[in-house]
Amino acid sequence: MLRVRTEDGREYRFAEPFTAGRGDDCAVRITDGLVSRRHLQVECVDGVWTCSDLDSGNGVYLDGERIRSVPVGAGVTVTLGAEGPALRLEVEGRGPARRDVPPAVTRQETREDVSIAEYAERYFGGEGDDEPAGRRTVMIRRAYQQVRRRQRITYGAIVGVVAAAGLTAVGYAVYSHQQVAKLRDQAAGFFYQMKSIDLAIARLEIEIDKRGDTQAGDQLKQYLANRREAEREYDQFLSGLDLYDRPLSEQERLILRVTRLLGECEIAAPPDYINEVSSYIRKWQSSERYVKAMTTARQRGYAQRIADEFLSKNLAPQFLYLALQESSFEPFASGPRTYAGIAKGMWQFIPGTARQYGLTVGPLEAVPQPDTDDDRHHWDRATVAASRYIKDIYATDAQASALLVMASYNWGEGRVIKLIRSLDANPKDRNFWKLLERYRNSIPKQTYDYVFYIVSAAVIGENPRLFGIEIDPPLGFLETRGAAGDTP
Secondary structure, three states, rough: OEEEEOOOOOOEOOOOOEEEEOOOOOOEEEEOOOOOOEEEEEEEOOEEEEEEEEEOOOEEOOOOOEEOOEEOEEEEEEEOOOOOOOOEEEOOOOOHHHHOHHHHHHOOOHHHHHHHHHHHHHHHOOOOOOOOHHHHHHHHHHHHHHHHHHHHHHHHHHHHHHHHHHHHHHHHHHHHHHHHHHHHHHHHHHHHHHHHHHHHHHHHHHHHHOOOOOHHHHHHHHHHHHHHHHHHHHHHHHHOOOOOOOOOOOHHHHHHHHHOOOOHHHOOOOOHHHHHHHHHHHHHHOOOHHHHHHHHHHHOOHHHHHHHHHHHHOOOHHHHHHHHHHHHHOOOOEEEEEOOOOEEOOOOOOOOHHOOOOOOOOOOOOOOOOOOOOOHHHHHHHHHHHHHHHHHHOOOOOOOOOOHHHHOOOOOOOHHHHHHOOOOOOOOOOOOHHHHHHHHOOOOHHHHHHHHHHHHHHHHOOOHHHHHHOOOOOOOOHHHOEEEEEEE
């Protein structure tokens, strides 16, 4: 019989396996913000009681160390989260609690200490296949286990057919193709889990800005820590896989890297995406506009100020290139007359949106000429307004996708925003790839070009000389801070 005591004095006794967490279906229910819906599982196997982490967001800790599982022995006290509520578990009728649990059992393995070969041996080597799902503590293990289970029968059938037909090489190629497809799907699933975290972070940040909630600030720190861990897991998962049908050039790898920085899954990109971005890179290469505009941005201090503003909103500094596409960093730019008014300034705000985000619109709003009394022409004020406007789009219609933000920013008052809102409101189903898949023939060419010009400009900006453009990286100053490409 196992006795369980909670911090608030509740006491339970169990003879059968049970779970602890916030969920109504948990035998030990703990309503704490640091506790996952299903956080901890306790079970007795061959007479030994063991508690295990159920892939919880904040983990299970013993003596300050995160654990995957630990035997209860005569008694043990674990916390749900590093600073979360404690549970005391004791086997009745036993001696003093053991504290000499081997580190190999209790302590979470450090990612950097595990090689790719060890991952392959652990997850594809045949060990641990019968381990309960609740004992998996990282996404990569879940991915490998799912792929292995689902493919075992198929693999056996393929091997049998191939052996009978004498087509071993062909059969292996078919299987490998299927395996890669499964892994690509799994990688995409992991990515969109991260984007869901990004979306939650963005919405919480907006609420904190409005209310200044200190408790929400602590929750935000935990979300950000979870997001960084998810990113490391995703990188680790991808590092051991070859998901493309040919070696990629350095330029192509940059395209995929920037795509992920801008909030879209590089694994799920359409087959012609790399070639499409490359074609817009060539358009920039054939024009002097990129060099002139980025030189101006650096000399006048626009690049650093704009990047810092977006980083302060936990947005990609690559939104710098949206101002490039809008105005070539010209603070006194005026657009054509439209039904919504004349767009002005570096960020090309129309009057209504400018007012909505705190900018004063000058008396010459109906005239396509500069107006020193119009905040839209004050690039620093307009940059703050642009970051707030983009953050709102990012956290709502765009579902944490910078590419959807770009499409919305370009034609937000017209058809594009309606098309975006027709997609299901979650990052997996509302992203730029889904928009292209469903509405490619409906998206205005201007908007399509707009998005690809910005993405390609951001790719060039990572290493201009790689593309034959003799300037320093516009965001290179971030590298000295250790912040380049570090935003979700």
